Amino acid sequence: MDEQRSVNAPEERALTQEELSELLQIRRDKLKSLQDAGRDPFEIVRYDQQLYSADVLEKYDALEGKSVSLAGRMMSKRIMGKASFAHLLDYKGDIQIYVRRDDVGEEAYADFKTMDIGDILGVVGKVFKTRTGEVSIHAEQVTLLSKSLRPLPEKFHGLKDPELRYRQRFVDLIVNPEVRETFVKRSKIIAEIRNRLNARGFIEVETPVLNTTASGASARPFITHHNALDIDMYMRIATELHLKMCIVGGLERVYEIGRIFRNEGMDATHNPEFTTIELYQAYTDYNGMMELSEDLFSHCCQMVNGTTKITYQGQEIDLTAPFRRLPMNDAVKEYTGADFLACATDEEAHALAKSIGLEIEDKAATKGKILAEAFDEFVEDKLIQPTFIIDYPVEISPLSKRKPGCPGLTERFELFISGHEYANAFSELNDPIDQRGRFVQQAQERAKGDDEAMMIDEDFCTALEYGMPPTGGIGIGVDRMIMLLTDSSTIRDVLLFPTMKPLDSDKKVSKEVSAPAEAAQAAPEVEEKIDFSNVQIEPLFEDQVDFDTFSKSDFRAVKVKECEAVKKSKKLLKFVLDDGTGVDRVILSGIHEYYEPEELVGKTCIAITNLPPRAMMGIDSCGMLISAVHHENGEEKLHLLMVDPHIPAGAKLY
Secondary structure, three states: OOOOOOOOHHHOOOOOHHHHHHHHHHHHHHHHHHHHOOOOHHHOOOOOOOOOHHHHHHOHHHHEOOEEEEEEEEEEEEEEOOEEEEEEEEOOEEEEEEEEHHHHOHHHHHHHHHOOOOOEEEEEEEEEEOOOOOEEEEEEEEEEEEOOOOOOOOHHHOOOOHHHHHHOHHHHHHHOHHHHHHHHHHHHHHHHHHHHHHHOOOEEOOOOOEEOOOOOOOOOOOEEEEOOOOEEEEEOOOOHHHHHHHHHOOOOEEEEEEEEEOOOOOEOOEOOEEEEEEEEEEOOOHHHHHHHHHHHHHHHHHHHHOOOEEEEOOEEEEOOOOOEEEEHHHHHHHHHOOOHHHOOOHHHHHHHHHHOOOOOOOOOOOHHHHHHHHHHHHOHHHOOOOEEEEEEEHHHOOOEOEEOOEEEEEEEEEEEEOOEEEEEEEEEOOOHHHHHHHHHHHHHHHHOOOOOOOOOOHHHHHHHHOOOOOEEEEEEEHHHHHHHHHOOOOHHHOOOOOOOOOOOHHHHHHHHHHHHHHHOOOOOOOOOOOOOOOEEOOOOOOOOOOHHHHHOOOEEEEEEEEEEEOOOOOOOEEEEEEOOOOOOEEEEEOOOOOOOHHHOOOOEEEEEOOOOOEEEOOEEEOOEEOEEEEEEOOEEEEEEOEOOOOOOOOOEOO
16 A cells, blocks of 8 residues: 555646636635534634644554544645545644544545645544554544645645745745744754853843834834824834843843844845844953853754754854954954054055055044954955954944053954854943943934934933943844854744735835825826926036947846845945846945845846956955936935836847
């Protein structure tokens, strides 16, 4: 007897829309028949689920021949005359069930034959092994607990389209067991973090999500409005300042695992809402935080994977403590030979940056900021094994204590693994005067247009004036940690419901725009009047260029396949483009101020494709996307040139 898993024939391949509609109707007709017969499965409120499939498999010797009760989703079914096989999927795995007409009764067997893949069943039966040795349940009773009105996609082949997987995570969890395992591991990792910290005497606290200021990190906040108070409020961008207030209040070891919200772009390692753990410990410094963070990573890795040596995206990573400690300036010297701390002035630092091929956009950038940019450009992506980069410039560390004997540096570190940052920690600044001065500097940057600069938090400044003991603090990106420990390539793989652009967002806008016209019953269209009266354009070039020179620039239509914000750049977007050659083209463009990455995916644009590669933030930009720029009331306006999507990728412009 063949006992291999199988699926119903109509569902073995991708269904046409017509076939899907027919199946949906058939399933609804089956439900109505049950309801008309007084056997509505949705009226069942509970079921005695005694065991999970894994329990039966694990304890077979003790359970053989005994009657057990299980429940789960039917994932396959094969009718074989008077007997049938099916597979039942539950929380812990799956198990085969054997249903025979003579055992369950003719009527019950006829009902079973009408049940569909995806239906949720309760099964009572005896534990046995088939002739092939597969542990199974010999059914004595089968109860339909919930009717599935939609067929599962591709059955055991699972969902293949990543976008569809993220949008329909509920289906993804059903058909892809490795996805379920990832989220089981996520829960275990977070539990182990809690256990480890609780064992060290930390207490877990909760701090506000809504705040009247956005501070504690350099990030763009989400803004909402509180109607009762009639004030704008900010979704928190960090938990740092409130946790430090707890330290001031005498709660000497505190942590919070919580959701953070940042109104920024999305890419493989960024989502607008994400989970962090921040913890603070009185009477220690950033060295204590290094020991604690490497302990958390090593311990969680060991508990989840059974080893501290793992493979992440093809790279062998050793998370055995201790991790390497490397000052930022020494790291830059190691990879470029440039010693920025030896520069006496900012001007010297600019010249040194130029000598190693580093383009500094901000001509007023200080020596410390240039050092940080050099690190981002030449070092970060090369740090594969766990490495603490320590001693950050004070200009980019507004909440960190200065390093004794080195006033331009701070006692701060970031943990890098596989070229990505996983933790950020300080010897916390507890000097209220110094702290206020740094907040003022941040406020000035914000006034100049930096919407990621911190606001002055008066409550926190007041708290520091009461006195905060020497304190070490650390923030760890929980989602990134889980990505590492589960070998997941994108943050969306470790978020149950990642942020997605609604599929019908464009349609909704269109409907909203057209609604008044529809209400007026086909009122005549009124062409939009655009006011160009305040527009200023650059003067046209007076010098003429000959035709041959013009023709040397190769203008092509390109399709945007992917778009993401360039890490640690406020301006740059990275485009992956289809230029018609079959080989992806990468172009960087400084238009993030005007566009979010997700709104450009799928657009058809124009690019110059025969420019030599230009290194920007450590990425070769191979060409230039064309934008239209003008000034309006003294403000620069930019529109990326987007054309008819019917134009194929690679079409040449003449």
